[in-house]
Amino acid sequence: MKEVYINRISKYLPNHPISNDEMEGKLGIINGRASKGRRIVLRNNQIKTRYYAIDDHGNITHNNAQLTKEAIVGLCDDDFKAEDIELLSCGTSSPDQILPSHAAMVHGFLKNGNIEINSPSGACCSGMNALKYGYLAVKAGQTKNAVCTGSERTSSWMMADTFEEELQYLQTLEDNPILAFNKDFLRWMLSDGAGAFLLESEPKGHLPLKIEWMEGYSYAHEVEACMYAGGDKLEDGFLKPWSEYPSDQWSKKSLFAMKQDVKLLGENILVKGVDSLKMALDKNNLKPEDIDYYLPHISSYYFKESLYKEMIAQGVEIPWENWFMNLSKVGNVGAGSIYIMLEELVHSGKLKKGDKILLSVPESARFAYAYALLTVC
Incomplete structure (x- = not known):
């Protein structure tokens, strides 16, 4: 087996940072009235700026595959060209279409010759699953290199016109229709961008990162869907897919919008997260005090204090001073967040040889968690 190193890291954040006050102007006002949930959600998540692939005139500037391609181009120079890539592994929660796959579309934009591609599906963990596929391929000697990415372009999913027909339909049923909080919630959480390793x-290169191990855990056998798109959850928890609804219901129910069961999120995301963290540390004989930098992908600063308390309760406390996050500046980029977070840490000048970095990524879709331990070389 080969050792595997992250030798280059790149990110691409489209256009310019969008402040909280600019968000509704970019995404649009639904049914002619400002969102009642916006200020509550923003106060809790404490995100100050984020990025949208939307210009100042409301035009889409990049799709997801184009964002990803730009991040990959950032890896390349005269010493490593796009044509040198042997494996392309791309994870996202928000592919531009159902078919072809996300990685196929990225490869199409790169135009860099015949290579192997991989497109793991899922939510935030899809970026880590893309990394694990590349890690295992290089480790096994199947390829000499792999480019792995995580990206999202969710802004277009959150535009006001996505929900207009649903609100018009509700208008026929009630006098004062409002967008359900499980849909409105995510409008103020998500950001666009891409990262690549x-x-x-x-x-x-300078301070390469050795991947020591990667672990993944799913709790889908215990918990129903919490974040979902392309379907609707019935009262018994069953997730009914869009393909089983008449086509005239697709827009009336905003079936393709992302939705979040906030109650289910609060009940499970932290408990399952620390439970899986303990399993990963125990399996690999790693103690919390061995970790120099802990990079947790969390969707909201609302969870930060509670996550720390849950760590203490389960005996795996990682001190505050070892945490590194950039959520407030770049927003929640889903599958791309951990790539963008690590890129900032690497370029911060803080790292030194021998430092241990733990990447921690949850996804609330049906509660899955992925971890990776890196050593600075």
Whole structure:
């Protein structure tokens, strides 16, 4: 088996940072009235700025595959060209279409010759699953290198016109229709962007990062769907897919919008997260005090204090001073968040040889968690 190193890291954040006061102007006002939930959600998540692939005139500037392609281009120079890529592994929660796959569309924009591609599906963990596929391929000697990415372009899913027909339909049923909170909630949480890693079997460049191990855990056998798109959840918890609804119901129910069961999120995301963290640390004989930098992808600062308390309760406390986050500046980029977070840490000048970095990524879709331990070389 080969060793595997992250030798290059790149990110791409479209256009310019969008402040909280600019958000509704970008995404649009639903049914002619400002969102009642916006200020509550923003106060809790404490996100100050985020990025949208939307220009100042409301035009879409990039799709998801184009954002990802730009992040990959950031990895390349005269010493490593796009044509040198042997494996392309791309994770996202928000592909531009059902088919072809996200990685196929990214490859189409790169136009860099015949290569292997991989497109893991899912939510935030899809970016880590993309990384694990590349990690295992390089480790096994199947490829000399792999480019792995995580990205999202959710802004277009959150535009006001996505929900207009549903609100018009509700108008026929009631006098004062409002968008359900499980849909409105995510409008003020998500951001656009992409990150990319170059994996190789030899360390190169300034402070390469060795991937020591990766672990993943799913709790879908215990908990029903919490965040979902392309379907609707029935009262008994069953997730009915869009393909089983008449086509005239697709827009009336906003079936393709992302939705979040906030109650289910609060009940499970932290408990299951720390439970899986304990399993990952125990399996790999790693103690919390061995971790120099803990990079948790969390959707909201609302969860930060509670996550820390849950760690203490379960005996895996990682001190505050070892946490590194950038949620307030870049927003929740889903599958791309951990890539963008690590890119900022690497370029911060804080790292030194021997530092241990723990990547921690949850997804609330049906509660799954992914972890990776890195060592600075």
